[in-house]
Amino acid sequence: VNAHLQKSATAGLQITTRFWLCICPSGAGGWSPLTSDTHQWLEVDLGERLQVTAVSTQGRYGSSDWLTVYLLMFSDTGHNWRQYRQEDSVRVFPGNSNADSVVLHKLQHAVIARYIRIVPLDWNPSGRIGLRLETYGCPYASDVVGFDGSSSLLYSLSPWWKPATTDSISLKFKTLRNSGVLLHMEGQSENSLSLQLHGGKLLLLLQKGALPASPDGRYQVSLGSLLDDQYWHHVTMERRGARLDLTVDNSATKKILNNFSTTQMSVGATHAFGSQWSAGSYGGFNGCLENLSYNGMNLIDLAKRKVPQVTVKGNVTFSCAEPVFVAVTFNGPKSFLSLPGPTESHLIGTSIRLQFRTWNEAGLLLTFNLPMHSGAVWLYLSNDFVGSVYFLCMTSGSALNDGQWHSVALNSRKGRLTVTADEDEGGYAHARPPFLIVTGSQLFFGGCPVEGNLQECENPFSRFQGCMRLLAVDRQSVDLIKVQQRLMGNYSDLQTDTCGIIDRCSRSRCEHGGHCSQSWSNFHCNCTNTGYSGATCHSSIYEQSCEAYKHRGRNSGYYFIDMDGSGPIRPQLLYCNMTEDKTWTVVEHNNTEPTKVRPQPGTNQLAVHFEYASEAEQLAAIISQSEHCEQELIYHCRRSRIFNSPDGPPFSWWVGGPNGGQVQTYWGGAPQGSRQCSCGLQQNCVDPKHQCNCDADRNEWASDSGFLTHKETLPVRSLVLGDVHRPGSESIYRLGPLQCHGDKNIWNAAFFDKETSYLHFPTFHGELSADISFLFKTTSFSGVFLENLGIKDFIRIELSSPLEVLFSFDVGNGPLEVRAKSSVPLNDNRWHRVRAERNIKEALLRLDELPAATQEAPSDGHIHLQLNSQLFIGGTASRQKGFRGCIRSLQLNGVTLDLEARAKVTPGVQAGCPGYCSSYGALCQNWGRCVEGTRSFSCDCGPSAYSGAFCEREVSAIFKSGTSLSYSLHSSSILSDGTLRGENVSLSFRTNQSPALLLYVGSYQREYLALLLNKNGNNSINAEILRSKVRNLANGHLHAVTINRWADTVFVQVDENDGEDFTLTSDAEFNAIRSLVLGRILDSTLDPELAQLGSLGFTGCLSSVLFNTISPLKAALLHPNTSSVAVIGPLTRSVCGSTAANLSFCNCKSGTDCSVFAGLISSVIFVGVSALAITTRIIYRRKEANHSRAVNVVKCGGSSAPALNGSRNSLSDNQKDQMRGERCLIAVLQTQSGSRRTI
Missing domain, CATH: 2.60.120.200 (Jelly Rolls)
Structure with missing residues (x-):
């Protein structure tokens, strides 16, 4: 399905699909993790934020594996997960009673999210966790604006304001700050109304006249709770006469207003216009607003268009920057987290910090042994106070169970012990113990293990239930994602990543939006949800074309396509239509259905603009990489002409091509620039005097249709239809999706028939990151695939033996080698895939589908690969150890080298390399026959009862x-x-x-x-x-x-x-x-x-x-x-x-x-x-x-x-x-x- 799927650590499934989503590969199977426990989950990336309205489940096909109870979680970012709630409680969904029946749940309120996660709670006791999943929903439109706490938007509403008995404001917001001004409105007689966050709640404040002398002049209403959780919250405010209705999510209240009308509005401001009103201690808003509307007007769009009535102050952005933290939730009596204590000698003391939020009055936050004094330290929450106990009692802080985030620090330095709760609010407690506090080998958060070495952890208090984040030991942050992956520490009954993660890197070399986290001696790039992998998130995890997916045995469906691999073009979700003879890449736009022309009054033309699912550079790459592209243009007409005459100005035209496109005056099926339709080319128009059927201008319906196939004029970006406003004029148009087939890169090949033959290209530039991929087939025992030299540096990939490929390079620290070995001969005249990558952290070499061989780079030394010679393919500069055989689809940092063009002018090298059935013939199933093509192969399904690209479709x-x-x-x-x-x-x-x-x-x-x-x-x-x-x-x-x-x-x-x-x-x-x-x-x-x-x-x-x-x-x-x-x-x-x-x-x-x-x-x-x-x-x-x-x-x-x-x-x-x-x-x-x- 490229929605994108991700699973818990013990599962083994990652797929990509689009909405609606059906996880049921080939109509069978399903998701079933290796281990069935409550730590498993299935995550679905829908590709964009969508409105999810229902989910349905089945068990794993042909098995006794199904879910009986599960939770539904959702997220905008793939982090900070939220459980689906219904009627103010977590909704637990009943699942299946067998593997085949479908259980559908229509959500009481739709969920707007990009990521969906299914968390199994219980399953068939006679089987395992098993799931086939379907989700349903609709597209979702969004306009956002971001504020940094000191920026604002100021609106003068008088040009649009008309006295009325009703007003309405609607918006969504998300923030991590629990205070700040969302909205301030001013009216006549210095009356004002504001919406402000305070303590995670939304306050409505109404001020009458100037600053009031008594509290009666200021009304205050509070709604909502925990609104600083970085989730979207919906606010509506409607005034009907003297009544004001305020709604926050599912909470609503009413307030009576008298004679209030709005003339000015500030969004996110601490001061509005020149009035005396001030936000006071609340400060400005730091977060994002979405779909801000006033009486039907899109206020964010007005700001984007910079209309004169809108004033932008400070750093206002029209995007939503979402800082990310990782939090862990302690769910029940068995929850705990253990981390290793500091490994270095601590002669000056200990420092431990964390943040937590909870509703409980008591609970253990932290404990560790005192190895030198046979004692222990407990940091616990009790009666709204944080206490620390070793042989004395200290208390700090108050009202710590209010559900807000609170920080706690325990510091031991120079004989002084300090416990700090909410440092900004001055919650300190000090003591001078008679000895230095030094931690033991293990730190326990939230509770102690039920089993194991209980001498290391004793808890005389209740366990903590709530959420923790920002744990730090001796000023070094703890990576909780590594904890979830069992790479460090231990835990039980925890939910991870429900509150986000913070970026701890001061400088990142992670590519493609990879997330950088810091360790003791190195940095780590977290490539989750970027579409890339590797130590620096350099390599794309997706194929570069539908053709590539087909020849990995995939069937028709939605796939993420990364046209330039590790290059800058982002992956895109496209539909791949695998037919028996061709593989089509389909790019949809916003209007592929037949549409009746309805011109605006007073005009004789209709201009239609088409928005594609792919960006401009993605479209250009698709068209350039394909051998053939087409787009069907259909026009049904009745007294609605297209070109009128060969000499006069045309009534209709279309705009297509790259960079905004150019005006085109030909119709589908006709030559470019001909001012013809297909019937004119075929000389079968209904009126021989005209080149289009529609130009006959008859009362009967006619049609001019055909495919636009000139790649330099595609895609169609807009369509202008004229002659549509006369009496009796009627017309219907339809523009099909852009469809392309034939990957010019994947089959680009050259045959080297001598050891002394080679191709040369310009110097390869991959100073910090370099990836090289290609396919080869040979009968030789050895040979150099690729070599590029510098003054001292070099890079080389070679077949060193019939069972081994060698990747070697030198960046100034001495030669480094990575070897990939195969258990079967590589000189079997079958296609084999090689992928090599080098970055500042490691070198990697992958052969076919075998596990990658890796070699870590030195922690210190040179990191730039400096080359200056030509790039040699199939040989070396010394003309020794050359390669005999075929190389195809050679790509360097996502750029495909045109081997065929260079081979045509190079002696000893032939363009192309037939013989694909020996490698790919097994893809033809059910008695289908593999048929060789000049640049590919196909499956002949004539002898088979099946159809499809691989004769796999019943x-x-x-x-x-x-x-x-x-x-x-x-x-x-x-x-x-x-x-x-x-x-x-x-x-x-x-x-x-x-x-x-x-x-x-x-x-x-x-x-x-x-x-x-x-x-x-x-x-x-x-x-x-x-x-x-x-x-x-x-x-x-x-x-x-x-x-x-x-x-x-x-x-x-x-x-x-x-x-x-x-x-x-x-x-x-x-x-x-x-x-x-x-x-x-x-x-x-x-x-x-x-x-x-x-x-x-x-x-x-x-x-x-x-x-x-x-x-x-x-x-x-x-x-x-x-x-x-x-x-x-x-x-x-x-x-x-x-x-x-x-x-x-x-x-x-x-x-x-x-x-x-x-x-x-x-x-x-x-x-x-x-x-x-x-x-x-x-x-x-x-x-x-x-x-x-x-x-x-x-x-x-x-x-x-x-x-x-x-x-x-x-x-x-x-x-x-x-x-x-x-x-x-x-x-x-x-x-x-x-x-x-x-x-």
């Missing part, structure tokens, strides 16, 4: 009782002329019907093969019947059947059950096949019982039907105009599902009930050419009218089953006893000569 259809699909073979075809000594039949079906006909194959000589589901063994057809052990197939599950016959040997397999072998005794040649029929049979010449069954038709789903090389479903659904196909009744393409597992087996014996559920179909009969499973019968016989047959009845568990009498092969009493039971498998043979045999 072709399925829903049949009704009246549906009949007939595939006729012409008399000249091979099958119709020849005699078949063997057949290969495969299909999947799902039904609850019995009896039912699945497949019928008839011949010109009145021979036939029929595959049926039959109930209780009832049969009056005399033929050879084979018996299988499998049953319960008409149970509404999907079942797969494979039947292979050669001569008299038959092999049958149903689902994943063991295959069964049978030997036929009758003549088994199939002559002159006439047709194949699925569903209802309309042939009146059939055997009476078969005709009766055939007239019932089939109700259910059939999938991937294949008879030898004939796939009737593919012909009917994908090529309906084929003359061989005839369909009667409804036939709807669908997806049948997946094969049911865990089918039971049964041998029918006397006194045995072979059915699992009474009343379900569970007998299977195999007749003639092959066998089938329970509820399936195959009949393959030569029908002769001159043979008479007598039929006796054999009882099978009290029901009637057919038997043939009057022959040496009639059933004996012993055989009848063996077949007793309500659902039995019977095999009966009727040969052409009249001999009969029961198996």
Whole structure:
């Protein structure tokens, strides 16, 4: 799904998808972490902030893994997670009771977020955590503005103000500060109204006249709580006459106002205009506002447009900068966090600091042992005070359980012990212990472990419940993300990252927005949610094209595409349409639906602008990298002309191309600049005097449509439609998405046929970060892929042996080597992928999909790679140890080198390198054939019953009782002329019907093969019947059947059950096949019982039907105009599902009930050419009218089953006893000569 998925540390799933999101890979499977506990979670990146309205869940397919209870969390940033709340409490969502049923929860109030996280609380006790997830929602529009505490926006509302009885203000805000002025409004007679944050609550203050002499002149209303949590909070204020309604999130209040009207407004200000009003101790607002509206006016948009009535003061930004902290939440009685104590010698004392927020009056914040004095220190919260105990008691602070963030510090220096609570407010307590306080080896926060070495931690107080952040030991901050990943310390029952994280790096070398955190001796780049990876967030985690995803075996879907890899262009979420012959990259815009033209009054033109999901540089990269791009332009018209005449000014035109585009005066399907439509080029316009159908100016509807294919004019950015305002003028336009196929980079290749041959390019510049990737194939034992030299520095990648690739370089600290070894030979003439990266922290080399080999860079020394020679590809400057073979898709820091262009002018090197099926042929599934192309390969699905880029997509259809699909073979075809000594039949079906006909194959000589589901063994057809052990197939599950016959040997397999072998005794040649029929049979010449069954038709789903090389479903659904196909009744393409597992087996014996559920179909009969499973019968016989047959009845568990009498092969009493039971498998043979045999 590139929404983007992330999981807890023990899971193994990362995918990308867009809204709506369905996490159900290939219709099966699901998420299931390696460990099932409450530390697991599944995170979904929706790509942008969206309005989520519902979620639904299923268990993991085909398993006993499902969630029974879970929490829903959401976030804008991937940090600072918030639990979904309903009616002022955390909503716990009931999950599933099995793996297949869907449980849908419509959210009582929609969630606006970019990130969604599912946290399992409980799951099936007989299984594990398992999840398939779907989310639903809508787009969300946003305008934001940011303030720094001293900046503001001032509005003079008088130009727009009209006396009215109603006023309304709406906004959202988020902040980490618990105080500040959001909004101040002034009216006549020096009346004023303000919204201010104080203590995390929102205050409404109304002042009448000048500064009041008594408190009665100032009204105050308080709403909300914990509004400084860095989440968006919604505020609305509406005045209707004298009543003012104020709402904060779900809390509301009313206030009575008298004669208040607004003339001026300040946002985020400490002083407004020139009045005497002051924000006092509240200060200015530090945070973000979103969608600020006054009486329907978008005030943020006015400020962006710099209208004269808006004054900007200070550093106002039209974006939302969100500082990030990491917090941990202590949930219950088992919660604790332990960290290692300082490792260095502490002769001068100890310093420990943290921030916390809680509602509890008591709880242990911190404890550690005193190793030199057999004692302990406890820092705990009690009765609204922070206390420290070792052999004396100290108290500091007050009202610390109010839910606000409070800071606590414990310092021991020079014989003085100090406990500080909220330093800015002066909460100090001092003592002079007789010895120096030095910590032990472990620090415990929040509580002690339930198990383990209890001597290291004792807690005589209650455990802490709340949130902590900004822990620091000896002035070194603790990385709580490392704690969550079990890289340091230990913990239990914690929720991490519910309050954010702070950037501790003073300078960052992390690229692409990577987050820098500081350790004792180095820095670390956290690349989460950047789309990049590596020590410095240099390398993209996404492929550079849809073509690249296809050749990793991916199917159609949304994927994040990073067009330039490690370059500056950001990844983008695009749809990749993997067809059998091409791979399309689809870029949507904001108006792809047919739109009726409605011109503005007084104008004769309509200008339409198109906004694309990709940015300008992303669009340019897509078009440049693709071999072909197109965009369909459709225009339906009635008395609405396009060009009018070849010489006069056109009525309509469009603008397309890079950098804002240029005016284009041609229509889809015509040459650039021709002032034609496609009909003009083809000379078939409705009026030969004009070059477009619409220019005929007729009262009848006409159409001019076609594809715009000139890449330099794409994408279409705007469309101007004229001649649309005359009486009778009507028109409809539609501009399709931009679609491109063919990756010019991934197949750009060169073949080096001599060790002395090479290509050279300009010097490679990668001073601080360098990444090199390519694919190669060879039969040589060694050779240099790439080399670039400097005065002393160099970089080189080579095949050092058939099993090893070597990456070496020198930046002035001496040569450094990284070796990647393979367990299989690399000179096998198959494509292998190499990726090398070097940055100031490490060097990395990855070969194919093997784990990367890494080498840390020296902590001190040179870091710049300085090169000055040409870059040699396929050889070296010394012309020794050259490479013989193919290199393709060579990229350096995201830039693809054009090997083919250089190879065309270089002796000893050939452009291109065919031979892809040896490496990628395995991608063609289900009997699809790999076909070599000049620059790629494709899968021929002709011999397969499947479709898709890799013949992986099942072709399925829903049949009704009246549906009949007939595939006729012409008399000249091979099958119709020849005699078949063997057949290969495969299909999947799902039904609850019995009896039912699945497949019928008839011949010109009145021979036939029929595959049926039959109930209780009832049969009056005399033929050879084979018996299988499998049953319960008409149970509404999907079942797969494979039947292979050669001569008299038959092999049958149903689902994943063991295959069964049978030997036929009758003549088994199939002559002159006439047709194949699925569903209802309309042939009146059939055997009476078969005709009766055939007239019932089939109700259910059939999938991937294949008879030898004939796939009737593919012909009917994908090529309906084929003359061989005839369909009667409804036939709807669908997806049948997946094969049911865990089918039971049964041998029918006397006194045995072979059915699992009474009343379900569970007998299977195999007749003639092959066998089938329970509820399936195959009949393959030569029908002769001159043979008479007598039929006796054999009882099978009290029901009637057919038997043939009057022959040496009639059933004996012993055989009848063996077949007793309500659902039995019977095999009966009727040969052409009249001999009969029961198996």
